[in-house]
Amino acid sequence: MSKQEKGYQVIIFDWDGTLVDSTGRIVDSMQRAARDIGLAEVPDSAVQNIIGLGLPEAIKTVWPDIHADQLPVMSAAYAHYFVVDSQVGMDFFPEARDMLERLRSNYRLAVATGKSRKGLDRMLDDMAIRHCFDITRCADETKSKPNPQMLKEILVELDLQPEQALMVGDTSYDLDMAKAIGMDSVGMSHGAHDESVLLACGPRAICHSIQELELWIGTHG
Structure with a gap:
């Protein structure tokens, strides 16, 4: 089936926790960085919630009293x-790479991420x-999520409307920024936020694995 025959013309993916199993590495790196500058210890769940x-x-949400001069440090x-000295491994979730290779034949694909440009470019090339x-x-x-500006910019560049796109x-x-502009979404339960939190955002579906996601897209996309 061609791209033009599909209901969705573009599938927009978050990166960390959606395609890449990096939640543990993010939490570890953030906690170690906070200790380096003497910030108060917080539960890992507090860091996981801001991924x-x-x-x-993210830093200011977890440590609202951080001084302005500490933030860049x-x-x-x-x-x-995260890049050089993490003690936690990181890779694609099983089948994610193969799914992307298959989907690109029928859809345009995009990434909308909280990562920096330098960080995403490094991972796109390294992987x-x-x-x-x-x-x-x-x-x-x-603008950072949950502001939907990055989704709007993707749609403008691709000359598409929100109903022609799916956010994963x-x-x-992720789900709130899609909802804000009337874009469908699918939540992935294998990442940072609990399934109950995702369900409250009104996604079309919750998927528990990459395989389940690809099957859902093939049926509904």
Whole structure:
């Protein structure tokens, strides 16, 4: 079936926790960076809950009393631990790479992520997956989730309407930004936010694996 015959013309994916199993690595890197600058210890769940936001917004949400001059120091420390010195592994969820390769034959594919442009570009190249995506948007070049600005920019560039797009994500931030502009969404339960949190955002479906997601898209997309 051609791209033109599909109900959805573009599928927009979140990155961390949706395509890539990176939740543990993000939490580990954030906690180590916070310890480096003497911030108060917080539960891992507090860090997990802010995955999906842009890095400055995420840090300020968990540590609202952080001083302005500490923010860039912690951001740099987080990036170092995440990229160079993490003690936690990271890779695509099983079947994610193969799913993207198959979907790109029938859909345009996009990424809308809380990562920085530098961070996403590094991962696209390191994981040899850049060729699958028509367009990507990052939190440091537009407004952070849950503001839907990055979705609007993707639609404008592709000359599409919200009803022609599907957002796939593992957090309420992903699903809420889609809902704000009338875009359908699917929640992934294998990432940062609990299934009950995702359901409250009104997605068309909750999928528990990449295989289940691909089957849902094949049936409803």
